[in-house]
Amino acid sequence: MILRKHQEKLEQALDTQAGVVLLGPRQVGKTTLAQDIAEQRGAVYLDLERNADRQILEEPDLYLDERMGQLVVIDEVQLMPGLFGTLRGQIDRRRRAGHRTGQFLLLGSASNTLLQQSAESLAGRVSYHELTPFILDEVGQGALQALWLRGGFPESFLAGSEHASLTWREDFIRTYLERDIPSFGLRIPAETLRRFWTMLAHEQGGLLNAARIAAGLGVSGQSVARYLDLLVDLMLVRRLPPWHANAGKRLVKSPKVYIRDAGLAHALLGLETEEALLGHPVVGGSWEGFCIENLIAAAPRGTEASFYRSSAGAEIDLILKLPSGALWAIEIKRTTAPKVTRGFHIAADELDVAERLLVYADAREVPGQGGLRAVPLSGAIDRLQTI
Structure with a gap:
């Protein structure tokens, strides 16, 4: 238990x-x-x-x-x-x-x-x-890889094998499409919604391009917006908004979109094992989404989450505006090298952030240049929970 x-x-x-x-x-x-x-x-x-x-x-x-x-x-x-x-x-x-x-x-x-x-x-x-699926702080650092691969839904995470976990998630997706969504009185073809959901999984962490998705599905842009609203409403997809307070800057206005549970994203892509995940192009976006969900869940109640990207290339993966008004700039990389781009520091300077973190794949906490601190995911969660 x-x-x-x-x-x-x-x-x-x-x-x-x-x-x-x-x-x-x-x-x-x-x-x-x-x-x-x-x-x-x-x-x-x-x-x-x-x-x-x-x-x-x-x-x-x-x-x-x-x-x-x-x-x-x-x-x-x-x-x-x-x-x-x-x-x-x-x-x-x-x-x-x-x-x-x-x-x-x-x-x-x-x-x-x-x-x-x-x-x-x-x-x-x-x-x-x-209530979110399990987060790292609940299952322990030793279960990080399993939590990332299987996701945090209890039946999936606690399954007896990788195959049993994937089977549960596939059944979960089918049940949502064929029973739960129609129960809301929404007439959306299950196969069309599955294709849309799968397209979002392939683009995990990418900017929403509704026109391209609409063309791929053969539906209107309004239909894509309706499908996305539905999955966001069911708390299965996160629409991460862009930072918008700097009115004088040319900033990206499209949101980023993530399948909220990494295990569901992997099931939509048919990824059963860690080896299959690590060899797939979605691995970077999957890791980013997994970390973002854990960090938002660990943040104090009332925290606002967004990302920052300017036309000049300055970028921050996750900005957390805490209830106190302080901003945290967080970069997420699945690497053991504690380095960020110059654009991260430029953006952090523009926003006058209080904290600069790099969540990376090593277990050590190390200081970096420009006030940056590289921490494992568990370390970032601990910092947020002690605010």
């Missing part, structure tokens, strides 16, 4: 808020984590994918009034959007009765859909948290 770092944050949120919304893709471990919390707190657990539990909430106030003061966990809450108005009234009534914290834990698999549904009804009444 791997202890999720997020459990402590959720426990703290429930101790201070009436409701907590936990977002994350399917099969990432939300239900397991919520059931652990429910067991400790004597809570009731409802899964809205089960008809019996949906029927329980056909008259939600009748049921929830009987659970006044008790934590209620509702899984896949986005399947009953009309429930949010009821939850608002329930939270307000419970507050008046003296039950101001730890009343509802809501789990959802589609971020924007759920946020839009709940934002107006539950504004100021809930806090939002995202």
